[in-house]
Amino acid sequence: MVREELKQERAVQTRAALLMAAAEAFDESGYAGASVAKILERAGLTPGAMYFHFKNKEALATAVAASQQQTVVPHLESEGIQRAVDTTLLWARQLRTDSVLRAGVRLGVERDALELHDATTFDAWTEILAGFLRTGAERGELQAGVDVHELAEYIVSCCTGIQIYSEAATRRADLTERLVRMWQMVLPGVAVPAVVARIDLSGARLYAAAATGS
Amino acid sequence: MVREELKQERAVQTRAALLMAAAEAFDESGYAGASVAKILERAGLTPGAMYFHFKNKEALATAVAASQQQTVVPHLESEGIQRAVDTTLLWARQLRTDSVLRAGVRLGVERDALELHDATTFDAWTEILAGFLRTGAERGELQAGVDVHELAEYIVSCCTGIQIYSEAATRRADLTERLVRMWQMVLPGVAVPAVVARIDLSGARLYAAAATGS
Incomplete structure (x- = not known):
């Protein structure tokens, strides 16, 4: 039970880190200029961590726009x-x-x-x-x-x-x-x-x- | 004299053709996406013809914006x-x-x-x-x-x-x-x-x- 809660908390943190890294990348380089690789590097995460939350860059951009x-x-x-x-x-x-x-x-x-x-x-x-x-x-x-x-x-x-x-x-x-x-x-x-x-x-x-x- | 007038008229036409080709390219591809090569190809002109009128892409963009x-x-x-x-x-x-x-x-x-x-x-x-x-x-x-x-x-x-x-x-x-x-x-x-x-x-x-x- 405790382990399950920790996992969930980590998932929330990972999602937030991805959104923040994506927002910074889109702000600096625009949608076309911000690659998934750059966003992952900025967030210090692997592709697997991202695809659990967002299926692609478009989904990330949609989520960033929606959290304004x-x-x-x-x-x-x-x-x-x-x-x-x-x-x-x-x-x-x-x-x-x-x-x-x-x-x-x-x-x-x-x-x-x-x-x-x-x-x-x-x-x-x-x-x-x-x-x-x-x-x-x-x-x-x-x-x-x-x-x-x-x-x-x-x-x-x-x-x-x-x-x-x-x-x-x-x-x-x-x-x-x-x-x-x-x-x-x-x-x-x-x-x-x-x-x-x-x-x-x-x-x-x-x-x-x-x-x-x- | 007649030859001089013809030359001037041709220069005016060349400038107009360049502006139109540049406008179409900027409209379609944005500033970054519209290369000088593409603009020249569209206008059917050589680099020499362009540099007589505009020193670079920035000058073309400025002229397009100014003719709105x-x-x-x-x-x-x-x-x-x-x-x-x-x-x-x-x-x-x-x-x-x-x-x-x-x-x-x-x-x-x-x-x-x-x-x-x-x-x-x-x-x-x-x-x-x-x-x-x-x-x-x-x-x-x-x-x-x-x-x-x-x-x-x-x-x-x-x-x-x-x-x-x-x-x-x-x-x-x-x-x-x-x-x-x-x-x-x-x-x-x-x-x-x-x-x-x-x-x-x-x-x-x-x-x-x-x-x-x-």
Whole structure:
């Protein structure tokens, strides 16, 4: 029984090590440039260890892309529209250091990766944001007639384009600033005035919570 | 004299053939995948013919990226905000068939290309849109306090992200529809109500003019 638990724990650790090595490799070299051999070398694992968890590089990339949300969402404490805002601000902040998010961006944007993934990466973010915005709508935060799913899709599109432009212009140094301008542009058209006035775009509260892991 | 004119005309044609071949190659294979040899083969030209016009692949890519605007702007007949709207709608329409625009998108979005170009491609579009929006501001079309340059930069970012999401989701089949939703979201926050009401998002007028080359 103890031996079985140890085996399971080791399997969990191996899977996590593979995901991290794959994320770092995809972030650095893109999907085409990151070979399975390089990923295994980085993780210090054998092919057998990998094929127990992932049948090929595509499966690894899919798993990396799917774990992006896990590096942001657990740190959020707010609700409704503020939670959607915080998701984008924390994503921008974590992009500086988090390989999983950086790999997700690169896999989503590069055409080779698109041929692999279709819109799964984008749709996952859209669903998450739509959920937060739906709560906002239930709380009366959104103006009448706003389509929550279309708004979420629009925000995901804008964040994608803003990230690319910001990376090209300033290596992402002004990404947060650009996202704040996006929300300043978007909120008056979709949120009720009282909510527009109280949405916190400073991020200070948010980054402090994420840093302490709360 | 006649011989000199013929030589000049041939040089103009050679340059155009090189740009077209390079655009097609970058669109199909990306910057890294498109070798100078492939581009020359496609254009039916020798290395000597190329080096007279472009010193290397980077110079070709820069020239392709810089000629994007020429495939859209000469077809526009509107003014002010409508002209900015039309730029994005015609860009979306021409992306279906125009290799120069498709190469521009790919060079702008792929990270290898970004390392080459920085934000030049995006900034060029921002400047063009900012010019149109500035005319709109002078005509009283924009709400007080709207920063024309920030708005232009925001539109370029959104178009970039919307194009990527649309390509991933539907191979760009719904790109125009997504751009129309973008303007419906953006216009009420930046344009005066009378202008919001009369902006034409249908594109019909525009596509007809572009098709007849007027």
